[in-house]
Amino acid sequence: MSSKQEFIKKLRNSNLRPTKQRINICDVLFNRDKTFHFTINDLFNLIKDKTGQKVSLATVYNTVHAFHKKGYLKEIPINSNQTYFDTNVSDHHHFFDVKEEKLIDLKNEDVGPIDIQKSIPGKKIKSVEVLVKLED
């Protein structure tokens, strides 16, 4: 299946029609080997750079949120003025280089199993995220 067909499938699954703009967003997001960490603003600029076509900021927001809701993108819990997303939606953790404001993946093996020994009645665990901040 060509990557364009995959994009269309992802969009349809997310209840989005496959428009030119959204295909361009997909092209930047999913047409890559390695995991991709980004802010909306990063993505907005990369679309212009890579596809030569401008997509409005509102469309970028809407599309990213739809993908996030569907599970094609993961939001990374981090303190920053901007929200960070990750195309790697598997269960994994992150380094955050505070100085450079850059994220680096940590494989699950790099951290080992995390066993939460406390529970809250009526609540279940949705996710466990480890953030390792790095300094020089």
Added chain:
Amino acid sequence: MSSKQEFIKKLRNSNLRPTKQRINICDVLFNRDKTFHFTINDLFNLIKDKTGQKVSLATVYNTVHAFHKKGYLKEIPINSNQTYFDTNVSDHHHFFDVKEEKLIDLKNEDVGPIDIQKSIPGKKIKSVEVLVKLED
């Protein structure tokens, strides 16, 4: 030592003069048994409620940031439009009840040791934070 004397000490250590406003902020922050998780806006409103005196938002921001810099407050990495702080500056982790937008402390024993097996040349680990999201 009275709590007021402690507040003054904390303020001096943070390079802040002990003003009436800042003492009121300290009163809400540090005059309590349990750990306190808050946003700036929470704190701003609690000062009015508890002390009956209004402190300007700018002063709350400035004071909280000075305490954070000095290590009297800890910032909690979490995805939210607002920044969360914690008066418990010891090494510990958090539950986050997504629905209620509420944080709950996890003792270190509740999580167990976290052994990061990967390292980045030239960088050292500043902190390791575990965030466990809860759902119903």
Added chain:
DNA sequence: ATTCTTCTTTAGAATAATTATAAAAAACTC
């Protein structure tokens, strides 16, 4: 205590990320 200097408070303006709006354009249905 008085004067002088430095720091602080404050309201309001500025900034920046995000969300909402509504009219024009594109996609889909028949």
Added chain:
DNA sequence: GAGTTTTTTATAATTATTCTAAAGAAGAAT
């Protein structure tokens, strides 16, 4: 192709946070 629904877009609105500058309070020196 005609009609309906969705989408895009520029722009406005919202919200958290930071900045600013003038008036007030704290600290130091006398």
